[in-house]
Amino acid sequence: MNKLLSMLLLLAPGLTLAADFTVAQKGKAFSVPSLSIKVGDKVSFRNDDPFAHNVFTLSDPMQFDLGTYPQGQAKSVSFAKAGLYEVECAIHPEMKLLITVKP
Ligand SMILES: [Cu+2]
Incomplete structure (x- = not known):
């Protein structure tokens, strides 16, 4: 193992890299009922239905x-604070997604 690699491995536990997640909206539902992420992670909401959704x-x-947008578009949000988020669609009240953001 070279010196640089061992140094990176020593530093690694302190590094927190933000992750990107994608949740689709299809059939008037979010593609997953719940999602567990960490502070700083980004979630992209992609509309796969032939009509508009809101987030x-x-x-x-x-x-x-995130407003209302049509098929094929996606909007994303970074979660800067830990906690429990109930994400909904203003057009379809039955659409719900529970996002847990861990510190
Ligand atoms: Cu909707």
Whole structure:
């Protein structure tokens, strides 16, 4: 093992790299019912239905509203605060996604 690699491995536990997740909206449902991520991770919401969807949450840690957008488009949000987020679609109240953001 060379010196540089061993140094990187020593530093690695302190490194937290943000991850990217994608959740699709298809058949008036989110592709997963729940998602567990870490602070700083980004979630992209992709509309795979031939009609518009919306993405928003009123949850305490961080409220957001990504607006309404048509098939083929995706919008993303980075979760800067830990906690529980109930993500919904304003057009289809039955659409729900629970995101757990761990510190
Ligand atoms: Cu919808």
